[in-house]
Amino acid sequence: MKSLKKYLDKIKPQFEPGGKLHAFQSVFDGFETFLFTPNETSKSGVHIHDSRDSKRTMIIVVLALMPCLLMGMYNAGYQNWLAAGQTEFPFWQLMGYGFFSILPAIVVTYVVGLGIEFIVAQWRGEEIQEGFLVTGILIPMICPIETPLWMLAVATAFSVIFAKEVFGGTGYNIVNIALITRAFLFFAYPASMSGDMVFIGRDSILGLGFNLPDTFTGATPLGQIATATGATQIVNINGEVTTLWDMFLGLIPGSFGETSTLCILVGALILLSTGIADWRIIVSVFVGGVVMSLIANWTATATYPASFLSVGEQLCLGGFAFAAVFMATDPVTAARTTVGKYIYGFLVGVIAILIRNYNSGYPEGAMLAVLLMNVFAPLIDYCVVQANINRRLKRIKA
Amino acid sequence: MSILLNIKKGLDLNLEGQIENPEIVGELKPTLIGVCPDDFHGLIPKAEVKEGDKVLAGDALLRDKNNPQVKVVSPVAGTVKAIVRGERRKIMNIVVEADYAEEGIKAFDVNTTDRTQIIDVLAQSGLLSMMVQRPYGVVPSPDATVRDIYVMAADTAPLAPSFDVELKGKEKELAKGVEVLSHLTSGKVYVARHESVKIADIPGAEMIDVKGHHPAALPGTVIANTSPINKGEIVWTLDGVTLARIGSLFLNGKVDWQTIVAIVGSEVKTPAYIKTVVGAQVDQLLAGKLKTESDIRIISGNVLTGKAVTKEEFLRAPYTQITVIPEGSHADEFMGWASMSPSKMSVSRSFPGHFLGRRFSPDARLLGGRRAMIMSGEYESVMPMDIMPEYLIKAILSRDIDKMEQLGIYEVIPEDFALAEYVDTSKLELQKVVSEGLDFMKKETE
Numbered sequence: 001m002k003s004l005k006k007y008l009d010k011i012k013p014q015f016e017p018g019g020k021l022h023a024f025q026s027v028f029d030g031f032e033t034f035l036f037t038p039n040e041t042s043k044s045g046v047h048i049h050d051s052r053d054s055k056r057t058m059i060i061v062v063l064a065l066m067p068c069l070l071m072g073m074y075n076a077g078y079q080n081w082l083a084a085g086q087t088e089f090p091f092w093q094l095m096g097y098g099f100f101s102i103l104p105a106i107v108v109t110y111v112v113g114l115g116i117e118f119i120v121a122q123w124r125g126e127e128i129q130e131g132f133l134v135t136g137i138l139i140p141m142i143c144p145i146e147t148p149l150w151m152l153a154v155a156t157a158f159s160v161i162f163a164k165e166v167f168g169g170t171g172y173n174i175v176n177i178a179l180i181t182r183a184f185l186f187f188a189y190p191a192s193m194s195g196d197m198v199f200i201g202r203d204s205i206l207g208l209g210f211n212l213p214d215t216f217t218g219a220t221p222l223g224q225i226a227t228a229t230g231a232t233q234i235v236n237i238n239g240e241v242t243t244l245w246d247m248f249l250g251l252i253p254g255s256f257g258e259t260s261t262l263c264i265l266v267g268a269l270i271l272l273s274t275g276i277a278d279w280r281i282i283v284s285v286f287v288g289g290v291v292m293s294l295i296a297n298w299t300a301t302a303t304y305p306a307s308f309l310s311v312g313e314q315l316c317l318g319g320f321a322f323a324a325v326f327m328a329t330d331p332v333t334a335a336r337t338t339v340g341k342y343i344y345g346f347l348v349g350v351i352a353i354l355i356r357n358y359n360s361g362y363p364e365g366a367m368l369a370v371l372l373m374n375v376f377a378p379l380i381d382y383c384v385v386q387a388n389i390n391r392r393l394k395r396i397k398a
Numbered sequence: 399m400s401i402l403l404n405i406k407k408g409l410d411l412n413l414e415g416q417i418e419n420p421e422i423v424g425e426l427k428p429t430l431i432g433v434c435p436d437d438f439h440g441l442i443p444k445a446e447v448k449e450g451d452k453v454l455a456g457d458a459l460l461r462d463k464n465n466p467q468v469k470v471v472s473p474v475a476g477t478v479k480a481i482v483r484g485e486r487r488k489i490m491n492i493v494v495e496a497d498y499a500e501e502g503i504k505a506f507d508v509n510t511t512d513r514t515q516i517i518d519v520l521a522q523s524g525l526l527s528m529m530v531q532r533p534y535g536v537v538p539s540p541d542a543t544v545r546d547i548y549v550m551a552a553d554t555a556p557l558a559p560s561f562d563v564e565l566k567g568k569e570k571e572l573a574k575g576v577e578v579l580s581h582l583t584s585g586k587v588y589v590a591r592h593e594s595v596k597i598a599d600i601p602g603a604e605m606i607d608v609k610g611h612h613p614a615a616l617p618g619t620v621i622a623n624t625s626p627i628n629k630g631e632i633v634w635t636l637d638g639v640t641l642a643r644i645g646s647l648f649l650n651g652k653v654d655w656q657t658i659v660a661i662v663g664s665e666v667k668t669p670a671y672i673k674t675v676v677g678a679q680v681d682q683l684l685a686g687k688l689k690t691e692s693d694i695r696i697i698s699g700n701v702l703t704g705k706a707v708t709k710e711e712f713l714r715a716p717y718t719q720i721t722v723i724p725e726g727s728h729a730d731e732f733m734g735w736a737s738m739s740p741s742k743m744s745v746s747r748s749f750p751g752h753f754l755g756r757r758f759s760p761d762a763r764l765l766g767g768r769r770a771m772i773m774s775g776e777y778e779s780v781m782p783m784d785i786m787p788e789y790l791i792k793a794i795l796s797r798d799i800d801k802m803e804q805l806g807i808y809e810v811i812p813e814d815f816a817l818a819e820y821v822d823t824s825k826l827e828l829q830k831v832v833s834e835g836l837d838f839m840k841k842e843t844e
Contacts, residue, residue: 001732033767037734039727041762045812045829046819047701047723048411051744051751053766054823055735057773060748127767171770171824274748278775336774336788385789389804396628 008032026121030128057276058130062137064270065326067263069141072256073098076145077209079253080201083218083237084210097208101201102256105140108149112156113139120165131170131177131332132160138178138326141257142319142367143185144198151192155184175374176333179367186364194363196223199253200237220253222306222318222356222363231300231308247316258322261315268325277329280338281345285324288349289315296357306357320352323366333374337384344380348373400599403590403623405610407782409745409817411556413701414664414759415722420563422658423670427498428678431474432491432712433459437705438470438527440536440840443489451478456504456523456653459492465540471524473655473676475502491712496675505651513581523653525644528716529636530617532627534836535811538634545631546585548621549576549603551638552592554612555700559660559718561595561638563671569598571645572638576603578648579641582634589638590620597638613782618814622783627808637716659713661687663722664759665694674713681709683720693728695762697721702816703829726761734765745779745821769824777818777828785809787818791828794835799842807839 014021015028034055042049077094113132121128139156159181164173186193196219202212218237225232234242242252250260258264271277293314300307315321328334328348335344348369355365362368435443442463447453453476458469474496482491506519517540520526531538538544551561551572565572572589579587580602590606591597592615599605606624608614617635627633636644639657647653655676662669667689674683680696688694697704699717713720731737740751743758751758777787785806793801812829819828 001730005730005732034735035733037729037731037763037765038767039729040764041695041725041727042764045827046816047695047697047704047706047721047762048413048743048760048820049763049765049825050746050821050823051734051737051742051749051760051765052746052823053735053825054769054772055766056746056748057823059735129767129769131772169770171772275746276748331774332772334774337786338775338778341775385786385805388784388786388806391784392626392628392804392806395626 005036008035023122026126026128027118030118030121033127055130058133060270060274060276061134061326064267064276065134065137065141065257067266068257068260068322069102069137070095071250071260071263072141072258073102075250075252075259076101076201076256078251079199079218079237080209080212083200083212083216085238086210093208097201097205100205100208101145102140104149105143105147105152105256106137108152109139109156110136112153113160116157116160116165120169124169126169129170131164135160135177135181139181142178142182142255142322144193145201145256146198147185147192151185151189155181155188158184171332173332174378175371176327176330179327179371179374182367183371186367194223195219199223199255218253220318220363221247221313225306225309226360226363228305229302231302232305234313244310244312244316247313252317255319258319261321264321264325271325271329277325278331278334278341280341281329281334281348282324284342284345285328285349285352286315288346288351289320289324289353290349291346292350292353292357296353304357304360306360306363314353314356318356318364318366320366323352323370324349327366327370328373333377335377335380335384337381339387340377340380340384344373344377347376400605400607401588401624403606403608403610403614403620405608405614405619405623405782407778407780408611408613408619409780409821410554410611411701411743411820412755412757413556413721413723414757415662415666415669416557416757417559417660417662417669417671419670420560421671422563422673425673426678426682427496428675428682429496430479430493430679430682430712431472431476431496431675431677432493432679433470433472433677434491434712434714435460435470435489437715438537440531440534441468441470441527443470445481445489445492447478447481447492449478449481452476453478453494454502454504455655456506458522458524459494460489462527462537465521467518467521467540468526468537469522469524470527471504471653474498475500493712494677503652506647506653508648508651511581516578516581519647520644523647525640525647525653528640528643529634530811532617532621532633532635532811533808534840535813536840542632542634544583544585544634545627546625546633547579547583547587548617548633548635549579549587549589549638549641550615550617550620550635551589551597551641552595552608552615553637554592554594554615555702555719556612557660557662557669557719557721558700559658559671561591561597564658564718565597565638565642568642568645569600571642571649572600573602573645574649575641575643575645576600578644588620588624589641590615590617610782613780613814613817616813618810619782622785622809626784626806629803629808631808639718640716657718659683660719661722662719663697665689665722665724676713676715678713679709680707680711680713680720683713684709684722688722693725695723695725697723702820703813724759724761726763729761729763764825766823766825768826771824771826773823776821776823777815780817780821781814783809783814787815791815791826791831794831794838797835797838799839802835802839807835811836
């Protein structure tokens with residue numbers, strides 16, 4: 001490691017102002033601080049600092065996403081095999097198929113997103129920040145497997161520039177960057193983001209998997225319900241009934257990384273045990289979801305077929321759990337006050353189920369619920385802060 | 399009946415280099431002592447002496463430009479050796495070469511119970527400038543109307559000296575001090591002690607028994623949890639050592655500027671208490687006591703609020719502690735963010751060290767880059783006060799006077815944010831922000 005550090009120290013002057021590679025200073029800084037913890041010591045205030053930093057925080061979130069990503073790979077293969085009428089599911093081939101179908105999407109989002117971040121950091125003369133490490137892996141995981149790469153690139157560029165950098169970069173954005181990317185795709189290219197043609201890998205990749213006929217369709221559970229009338233039976237591609245257990249494990253069509261509630265819960269365990277995500281938000285999203293599901297279920301009518309779903313199905317389907325654990329908990333866009341977090345989480349849960357049940361045009365209610373509450377989070381915090389101010393004013397009068 | 403305060407939030411930093419044996423192991427009569435005007439926040443220093451002047455212990459070295467009767471005095475008899483000036487002729491230090499041959503302690507006429515006269519004696523004897531006035535955390539102004547006075551007879555900061563040692567055998571002085579202070583306020587004189595010390599009840603004082611982790615025994619915490627400061631109110635705070643000095647002044651007419659200093663930290667061979675004089679030179683205090691001479695940080699005070707000093711500098715007021723930790727500026731730690739080393743100190747459960755219940759020897763590195771405020775709820779978790787720290791910091795950064803006032807800036811001084819600064823993932827300089835905000839606020843509202 002000493003020789004690597006020596007080498008970095010040797011080439012460093014070239015990246016400093018006046019050096020011939022100065023245009024890449026932010027890139028160099030990014031890699032240098034990634035490889036070696038900065039030796040900068042405290043100049044004011046406290047003399048020691050906690051070992052945790054922004055890099056560790058972000059990396060733990062990425063780690064917590066890994067079970068979902070791996071399950072997404074397996075499920076991508078599984079759905080293709082199933083659609084091709086196979087009865088045997090060779091594990092490594094399924095994983096390989098999933099790996100090669102998601103890899104280009106991950107590469108594209110990271111290259112586009114990090115590229116923009118590096119340029120902006122250089123332009124502002126700031127250190128590169130690590131927020132996009134999480135966003136970059138989240139984006140492919142919440143999009144359908146068949147999303148064209150150029151669309152991903154356009155949407156990623158749009159959200160990084162217009163939802164993040166124009167507001168001031170990491171820590172200043174109002175809405176969740178990954179979700180705004182998905183929302184952009186959803187509204188700009190609805191045909192490629194919803195319906196029954198995009199959620200299952202259709203082509204064989206590098207000799208793995210099977211080419212499905214052009215006429216093949218396979219709708220997600222919520223997609224099936226949206227087009228149904230009255231209480232309906234959710235089925236898989238071959239018309240067999242999908243059980244709650246299948247939904248929990250995640251062996252259903254859906255966006256790449258969000259289908260497995262089991263893996264999401266493993267991720268939640270990682271985030272909560274390390275204290276990165278706030279349990280208040282996760283718990284209250286689920287509470288909100290349960291409450292709204294119960295209300296919907298008690299008043300179920302054939303006009304709104306999704307209202308016939310049980311509480312368990314509501315929580316396992318359509319990225320609800322994924323949104324609760326990974327999206328609503330983004331500290332920058334969530335409510336920041338303790339009391340605010342309960343209100344914010346509860347409303348995310350309620351609104352996600354509300355949209356899903358009563359607007360069949362948007363079966364993916366969780367995404368819209370989180371975005372909506374991102375916008376309202378500052379208002380919730382404002383009220384909580386105002387309560388603190390009022391307590392202080394009252395004290396003077398008393 | 400004492401008031402019970404059970405502080406739930408907070409954090410004790412378990413650092414290596416604590417004192418095992420609570421006995422005073424030696425005495426140092428430093429040949430050089432120094433007084434640093436920066437330690438007396440809000441005081442605009444004017445020199446009262448010239449180089450070469452002879453002074454007694456208790457003779458003024460500095461006065462406040464705005465309140466000329468408020469002095470900072472020499473803790474020893476001797477000769478003024480140097481007045482060290484920095485940029486724009488700002489006084490950095492006044493150095494006195496001590497002469498222990500003669501018993502040269504200045505005597506004051508203390509035969510009074512009149513408030514104005516008591517304050518005048520305190521101001522002249524240099525004891526008023528050892529106290530702190532809130533809001534703003536400045537040297538008390540003699541004409542202030544004081545709501546209450548809070549005495550801290552405990553220190554919960556990392557590796558802090560025990561007041562059992564600092565105040566041993568000073569019961570008489572403490573009682574006299576409380577009696578004197580009671581003339582200064584129409585309110586109460588509170589004395590706060592922590593569960594970790596065994597200070598006896600002091601007659602005349604309202605005792606507060608504090609339980610819990612640091613910052614349980616910070617004045618800010620105790621005030622916020624007993625009777626928070628409202629706009630327009632003024633509270634004075636001081637520590638038990640200063641209280642005992644006030645007592646000895648009003649008992650004997652003289653101030654005892656001897657002090658007991660804890661020499662602690664992971665780079666100290668045998669952490670111990672040593673008897674010396676206020677303002678002693680660091681070099682003499684640490685002679686032969688360090689494990690290593692290179693790449694260390696000497697802090698006059700504790701690791702959270704103390705001042706980094708060189709060996710040529712002096713023990714800074716009001717601290718009775720010197721902490722020596724590694725500097726770490728050549729650590730070159732490979733991918734520290736991924737480290738699972740049990741020697742990494744953190745409040746985060748993602749570090750194995752968090753669970754080991756061991757002591758740590760952290761260095762002075764930031765251990766990460768400065769970022770915008772990303773994580774929420776971190777500051778609140780270590781600040782046991784009913785304020786919204788994040789929002790207060792944002793109000794300060796935007797210099798929004800109304801918001802600062804509404805969010806309780808009068809209740810805090812920089813040290814109240816020290817733990818928040820330690821735990822902050824984004825490594826923001828919170829104490830500096832608060833200090834600048836308070837100075838701005840003071841300037842704008844006066």
